[in-house]
Amino acid sequence: MAAVLSQAEVDAGIAAIVKTDLDATAPTTATSLAGKIITMEATLATIQADALEIKTHLNSAGRWFGASAGGASPGLLTSITPWVLTSGAIGVYGAAVEVLSGGEDCDLPFTPSFFEPHLINVTDVSDDGIYKVRIASSLWDGEDHTYATMADAITANKYTEFVRSFDSTRSPSTAIPLQTGITTKGSKLWMQVLDSNGASTISVLVGVNSYA
Secondary structure, three states: OOOOOOHHHHHHHHHHHHHHHHHHHHHHHHHHHHHHHHHHHHHHHHHHHHHHHHHHHHOOEEEEEEEEOOOEEEEEOOOOOOEEEEOOOOOOOOOOEEEEOOOOOOOOOOOOOEEEEEEEEEEEEOOOEEEEEEEEEOEOOOOOOEOOOHHHHHHOOOOEEEEEEEOOOOOOOEEEEOOOOOOEOOOOEEEEEEEOOOOOEEEEEEEEEEEO
16 A cells, blocks of 8 residues: 655655756746846847937937039038929939038038938929929948949939929928938938929928037
8 A cells, every 4th residue: 555645745745846946947047037138238228329319319400401503512501592303204203413412511510420311491393283202312321332323222222202292373481301311421312303294393402410
């Protein structure tokens, strides 16, 4: 007949089994916890860096640029002459216009590292209708690769755009926000337009956010 264990012996046996399991899993648990802490610290550091970038961006100096003589680049702080973009046939983009050459003077008390076009002021349109403006930069969102032409950037799908409906009989002057990514000082900026009429023009000034 099998021996009957007392309650004390049963409790002791259970305790021994639990202790063995805990001893076996303790290193794994500690290692897992340490890994999670390291991951959380890295995530927190990324969040802090992103928050500082956003804070710097929102509180840095803004500059507005107009065209050089003949509607060309580089952009000039002393100019309120807009760049004029001309559309192609209906639904077809017109020729790309180099708006910023990368040689712009921001007139800041420091040398900016970042140079982000973030606003477009539409000063005039030739016809009533819908205008779609496409914008590309030679450096997209801080990546190492640079694009020699707007066509190269478009081929790589590295561009942004906006659409607005304008009435040519009214003053269309309005600041339109852009999402061009992180762009460094020295980058080029191109624009082109298509519209609902064909061969229409839209005139623009460019607002830039610059910071170190």
